[in-house]
Amino acid sequence: MDQSKTYWIDPCAAQALAEWKALFAEQVMMHAKELAKKDKSPGAITLDHYRKSVSIAAQFLVNAIKDSGSSNGRQEAA
Amino acid sequence: MAVKKQPDSNSGKLHETTNDWFREFLKHLELFMVETGQSLAANAVTFDLSFAAMRAVKLTLLESGMNDEQIRHLFGRVAFEDWRVANQLKWNAELNERRFQLIDRDIQGTLNQAEQLELAGITQLMRAHVDSELNLPMEGARKLHRLLTDFNSE
Numbered sequence: 044m045d046q047s048k049t050y051w052i053d054p055c056a057a058q059a060l061a062e063w064k065a066l067f068a069e070q071v072m073m074h075a076k077e078l079a080k081k082d083k084s085p086g087a088i089t090l091d092h093y094r095k096s097v098s099i100a101a102q103f104l105v106n107a108i109k110d111s112g113s114s115n116g117r118q119e120a121a
Numbered sequence: 122m123a124v125k126k127q128p129d130s131n132s133g134k135l136h137e138t139t140n141d142w143f144r145e146f147l148k149h150l151e152l153f154m155v156e157t158g159q160s161l162a163a164n165a166v167t168f169d170l171s172f173a174a175m176r177a178v179k180l181t182l183l184e185s186g187m188n189d190e191q192i193r194h195l196f197g198r199v200a201f202e203d204w205r206v207a208n209q210l211k212w213n214a215e216l217n218e219r220r221f222q223l224i225d226r227d228i229q230g231t232l233n234q235a236e237q238l239e240l241a242g243i244t245q246l247m248r249a250h251v252d253s254e255l256n257l258p259m260e261g262a263r264k265l266h267r268l269l270t271d272f273n274s275e
Contacts, residue, residue: 049163054155061151068144076137087134 059111063104070100149184153177197241212250216243 072088074096079088157173157180165173182192223240226232232240 054159057155057158058152061148061155064151065144065148072140072144088137 063108066107067100067104070103071096074099146181146185150177150181153180153184156180193237194241194245197238197243198245200238201242201246212247216246219243220247 071093075088075092078092078095079086154174154177157176158170161169161173179192182195183189187195220240220243223232223236223243226236227240
């Protein structure tokens with residue numbers, strides 16, 4: 044691969060990435076909040092809650108991207 | 122009446138609603154950056170990149186419901202905030218004079234963009250001074266309070 048070569052990014056791809064990041068963060072937050080509620084001392088969301096939420100959020104994101112890819116071709120842009 | 126901010130018992134922690142707002146802001150900011158960044162050349166310098174980023178910040182704030190004037194005041198406040206903290210800048214006659222100069226030029230229509238921001242920043246500083254407890258007529262209020270208390274006890 045030519046390391047010196049630079050690339051232009053399709054704006055649709057850049058927009059999709061911004062939305063995916065936001066969706067992932069939202070999902071992590073949502074599941075972390077649920078875990079925090081179940082804790083003995085609720086009220087604080089910790090790094091541990093975030094860590095435990097990552098795999099569920101990642102799977103949700105993968106499915107969402109697959110679904111959007113089949114409906115609007117955004118998967119191709121990425 | 123402006124109340125002096127009390128130390129927050131949760132200082133060092135980020136509130137959920139703040140975090141939600143920031144995440145939403147960040148998402149829209151990134152989407153606007155995709156728009157403002159498209160006009161930049163491959164060899165854009167840091168100033169161009171910063172200018173496009175600030176444009177995106179402005180667009181995001183507009184979308185959040187702020188108007189142009191509010192954004193100008195916000196930018197002015199932020200631009201002057203560090204200066205204020207670093208130099209412990211307090212409202213003084215010199216700043217008051219400068220504000221009048223800028224207002225005169227604004228009325229004459231000769232205020233440039235940097236001066237508009239300076240005026241917004243100085244105005245914010247003045248408002249903070251006016252709203253501060255130090256500027257309130259506390260002695261007069263105390264006298265009135267004493268008078269009413271004595272009146273009630275009679």
